[in-house]
Amino acid sequence: MAMLLKGKDAAEHVYADIRTRVEEWKKNGKQPALATLLVEGDPASAYYARSKQKVAEKLGVAFRLRSFPSTVTEEELLKVIEELNADEGVHGIMLELPLPRHLTAAAIEAAIAPAKDIDGVTPANKLAVFTGSGKGLHPATPQACIALLKHYGYALEGRNVTLVGRGQTVGLPLFHLLQREQATVTVCHSRTPDIASQLERADIAIVAVGKPNTITAKMVHRALTVVDAGINELADGSICGDAAADLSEAVSAFSPVPGGVGTLTTAMLFRNLMKAMDLQAEQKGAVKP
Amino acid sequence: MAMLLKGKDAAEHVYADIRTRVEEWKKNGKQPALATLLVEGDPASAYYARSKQKVAEKLGVAFRLRSFPSTVTEEELLKVIEELNADEGVHGIMLELPLPRHLTAAAIEAAIAPAKDIDGVTPANKLAVFTGSGKGLHPATPQACIALLKHYGYALEGRNVTLVGRGQTVGLPLFHLLQREQATVTVCHSRTPDIASQLERADIAIVAVGKPNTITAKMVHRALTVVDAGINELADGSICGDAAADLSEAVSAFSPVPGGVGTLTTAMLFRNLMKAMDLQAEQKGAVKP
Known part of the structure; x- marks a missing residue:
């Protein structure tokens, strides 16, 4: 019988680290926060958003769900991403997929600030993974x-x-x-x-x-x-x-x-959120815990 | 005895195509032109620039050699690239390598307008080759x-x-x-x-x-x-x-x-120059021959 490589075991180790880091940030007066954009209508998108919310609660990470009707326009989503980019209380931004047919994921994802792009979907972060610059957030x-x-x-x-x-x-x-x-x-x-x-x-x-x-x-x-x-x-x-x-x-x-x-992918998103907080602190010249 | 894969044979076919295209551009009132930045001091860089010049002459492409002393600063090179980017009479821009130690190739290359970047060294063109967007100029x-x-x-x-x-x-x-x-x-x-x-x-x-x-x-x-x-x-x-x-x-x-x-690499640079002219014409909404 083959050995099973279980995501849960690996994820628990990652979560233990993240919990410690979240506590450190909180002591430093910062509440780690993740925002996700959910366009309604696809059960898979909704499921992914809910899964993240549950994990966020366990880790002490604030979770901001921004829901939109399936008729939302690209312009409306881009405007919200701009707001979230500028919001210093939000450290990670995700767009749940799949989207309705009238929306193009890449065009919307490209608007996310690279330092908040915790699934590595922006052009800057794609280039970083391809060139091996060591910078950036990887998918x-x-x-x-x-x-x-x-x-x-x-x-x-x-x-x-x-x-x-x-x-x-x-x-x-x-x-x-x-x-x-x-x-x-x-x-x-x-x-x-x-x-x-x-x-x-x-x-x-x-x-x-x-x-x-x-x-x-x-x-x-x-x-x-x-x-x-x-x-x-x-x-x-x-x-x-x-x-x-x-x-x-x-x-x-x-x-x-x-x-x-x-199972481990969700853990990697939250690990990226911690890295994103470090990047944002560096960009502001602030001290990270 | 193994078969020899000769660059020259392959290059001649490419050059025949390019000559035709250059003639078409000239009939349309446009002189295809390539500019290369050469920082003096390295024999290899100088050799590459000379090789291109010879080929350009054979193809009827204007060749603008911009030479700089080995003490040139990054700022000075960036300023020249900016000028060449804006110059509608220049369709391709290259930086000859290697550079003296005090200069960083990537930082200078990144300033080249992507539509004139005939060796695919800018971040936009690197991303295009990696993502297979079909756009952009490849190395x-x-x-x-x-x-x-x-x-x-x-x-x-x-x-x-x-x-x-x-x-x-x-x-x-x-x-x-x-x-x-x-x-x-x-x-x-x-x-x-x-x-x-x-x-x-x-x-x-x-x-x-x-x-x-x-x-x-x-x-x-x-x-x-x-x-x-x-x-x-x-x-x-x-x-x-x-x-x-x-x-x-x-x-x-x-x-x-x-x-x-x-031998074929030089031919590919000139093929990219032709592609660059198409891209620049498209960007201006102009007709290409």
Whole structure:
């Protein structure tokens, strides 16, 4: 039976750190606060906002939910982001996805102040992850994939990592973060003719395609570790990852969905909120605790 | 004996296209012009500027060399770039490297107007290559590697490409351009323990490390094609690539240094100049020929 890489275990360690940092900020007279923009109409967006709210409450972080009817215009959202950018009592800003069809996520996200952009979606933060400047806030899901492996004691330097998926949200930024971990990375995608052969020499596979059964037991070897960053909703309403259920018997370790990467992603957002507070303090020349 | 992938053959095709385009622009009353900033003191920088000048003359492109003493300040260079950005008679701007130690290339390059940035060095163009927006001007050397392969009839879709090197100038942008060609790419680097094993399944290897003998005959297989993007100056003043001389007998095809990628890189800069003229015409709402 393969070892389970559980997001919850890893997240608890992160949350313990964050709680300490939140207390320090409060002693210094600052209430850490996260604002999220929710355009009504999509159950997934609403679910993500609620999940964050619950975690915020546990951590002592103030949570400001800004809800908008599904008919809201881009201009109205941009105006609210401008207000939140200028508000010194708000330290992190997120836009919940997916949005209604008449709104373009990238155009709205680009307006977020980079130092408050806790999911690394602005052009400045995208460039930072690609160029490895060491500055900026990196997207949460790619960070969660790496943090999960590190929590379970995996060394990435010199290891062969096969990434399946090259999306803008997970695959590509993760490729760059893995460079900084000194892994040797192969990137597979929909036009890769034989993904199984690309897994032969891999120590670790990370899947982020958004399609169930992208990796099955037949494609893997016993020594492989699989990190599953996919979240797919099935017809019966249940959630599954990109890896097939039969994988559990065929590999040495894997992250379950739900309960793996996704769980840790929320923790990474709040870790970014702490980093965002440091960045904002630095920008103002203020002392951080 | 391996097939030679010669930059000159590929470049001649590109230059023929550019000559036609230059004539069209001239008929429309516009003289295509390239400006290059040369800080004196480094023979390599001066050599690159002269090479461009020769090609510009052959193509009918106006070449404006702006030379500065090695004591020039960043402020002085930024002021000249500002002037060139505003000058409608200049369509491409380059800064010759290397620079004297007191100057930082990235800080100066960032000032170039993105639509005149024919080597893709500004933050806006870096972001464009990374996000695959399809907009923007891409760096010349990575484009040359792909153009060389295409000239010799290589299909990249579905092929295994092993990239050795992950620098900001060649390796990383090339990784992203290869995604758009639908190749399956593995990126090796100084911390990859066994590069030979990463070449086993490769159809094509592209080397861009800047170190002689990075790939030797012992590390390759007979069916491999090697594109060498390295340019190294040896103690005797001669130039060699990153691939060892013994490679020629061990692979199916390779690009020589000099005479391979480097030769085509200059052609890519002038192809970018033509693209830059289109971009600038679009920005002004003007008609392009």
